Amino acid sequence: MDKSWMHCRIHCSKxxxxxxDGVENFMRFAIANAEGSSVIRCPCTKCMNLFFRTHTVVLEHLYFYDFDVSYTT
Ligand SMILES: [Zn+2]
Structure with missing residues (x-):
């Protein structure tokens, strides 16, 4: 199955x-505070900061689902 469209959805969309910038700043902050852990809380509208995901998955969620607007910390 050709999955190149998924790659394009993430990297080519406007x-x-x-x-x-906000996503990048969040990822830097989250990774710096993860103390070596491979998972961080995902602040997307789907996980709502309740679920732990790997950095890669969190990054994808933030592009697909946006930040949870109630997430302020
Ligand atoms: Zn998520």
């Missing part, structure tokens, strides 16, 4: 620069 993303507001501010959102992209």
């Amino acid at each position: 993303m507001p620069k501010e959102y992209e």
Whole structure:
């Protein structure tokens, strides 16, 4: 099965620069505070900071589902 469209959905879609920067800042912060753990809480609208995901999955969720707007910390 050709999965190149998934790659394109993540990397080719037009993303507001501010959102992209916000995601990058969050990932840096989260990884820095994960103390070597391979999983972090996912702040997307689907997980709502309740579920632990790997960095890669969190990154994908933030592009697919957006940040949970109630997530402030
Ligand atoms: Zn998520």
